[in-house]
Amino acid sequence: MSRALYRLSAPLAALGRSALGLLAAIGRVTLYAFEALSHIFRPPFYPREFAAALLNVGWLSLPVVGLTALFTGGALALQIHAGGERFSAEAVVPQIVAIGIVRELGPVLVGLMIAARVTSSIAAEIATMRVTEQIDALVTLSTHPMKYLTAPRLLAGLLVVPALVAVGDVIGIYGGFLVSTGSLGFAPGSYIQNTWDFLTRADIASSLAKGAAFGFIATLMGCYHGMQSGRGAQGVGRATKASVEAAAVLILAANFLLTNIFFAA
């Protein structure tokens, strides 16, 4: 091959390689996800690990989820009011806050907060276990790391993140309510009535379904990248970073996909 042709083809080859690498990574993650899911349903089960994961993923995330939702709901109410005023539609604040929070911001913000809080801690913990041979030790003690470490965390993510999203939705709406009744002159009774009348069952179901999907993605990425960790402190750092990046991007992509499925008819 002539040198010129080679020069031309080199960037293409690099592009091809990285595309192949990406496909391979997607394949690995998918296989990992299916294997992990299958372990959720097959004994032995580790109830203590599951309880610890519930506590860590769910209960201990409540403060950060609550605060995030509260401030976002408040800011949303202000913006909608300011924007609505321009064409004298400021009365729609309760309805738009409800839709914005329940359909989009509640699940997405909770998902991202879980990625920041839970994905990172799972990845760092499992990566450290890998680096200090604790995963090897688990295996020699006849315990499957996938069952003992991954399955309880995934299950906790699947079950408890929807609950967190529900809490986030309620607190987000409450944030809008506080701002609207406190400084925008809405009457509390009719604000709540309007919110309640406007939301449909499908809105709420989609919110919870997104929560389950994001909880799954967040815990899966933590476990997967933790297990794949390279050696040493640097390996742990890389694994943690990669897990949070992947979780955040995948959550946003999944959100787009799910919104398309649920609402674009």
Place this chain on the structure above:
Amino acid sequence: MIELIGVHKGFGAKQVLRGVDLSIARGESMVVIGGSGTGKSVLLKCILGLLEPDAGRILLDGQDVREAERDAFLARFGMLFQGGALFDSLPVWQNVAFRLLRGRLKRPRAEAREIAVEKLRRVGLGPEVADLLPAELSGGMQKRVGLARAIAAEPEIIFFDEPTTGLDPIMAGVINELIREIVTEMGATAMTITHDMSSVRAIADKVAMLHAGKIRWSGPVAQMDASGDPYLDQFIHGRAEGPIETLR
């Protein structure tokens, strides 16, 4: 009982094991010696299936370890890792009793705890450490907890990766005796890695020396001093001059 035939293992371009042949009989205490970084720990991990050899065969009772049913296979082994590898989220006694708290060897918590405390005593640790977390222990204490965990379920075959490094000479003596006892009294098969020649003499029935990815010499411990192998002699006597190259 354990037989390795032409085992190769490399990482990337780096060849670590280049055809290891070794056999260990039932109830025998084999000690593997060799320079730092020659692949002794890698060898143990290959036998346990934690690392996949690139070539060669590993047999346990004549059966290829890759074909063995994994749970039953692992249930026969105990392993002390070089770094201890304690689970840092669990208190010491739950580390020691890990196998006894779940899976097929599961027993009541109180009983498991009792066994853990007894095993801790055998490695020279009092009951007061049982409820501490591994991070609260010194390096040598962690090593001994790892040792207690390896022997807790009384496995048939036990691997010790440097059981006495980081211990004071008296405690090292205690641990050497313990390993010897486990082999003679419980009839266990042991494979120990160590750099400590007094440990070798205290523990070993047979000695194998790993050098340049192969077993350079192996034989009964009594013949070690009269082997006539310059590599082994240099290692035993810790001489800087000899056929084994040292960088300075």
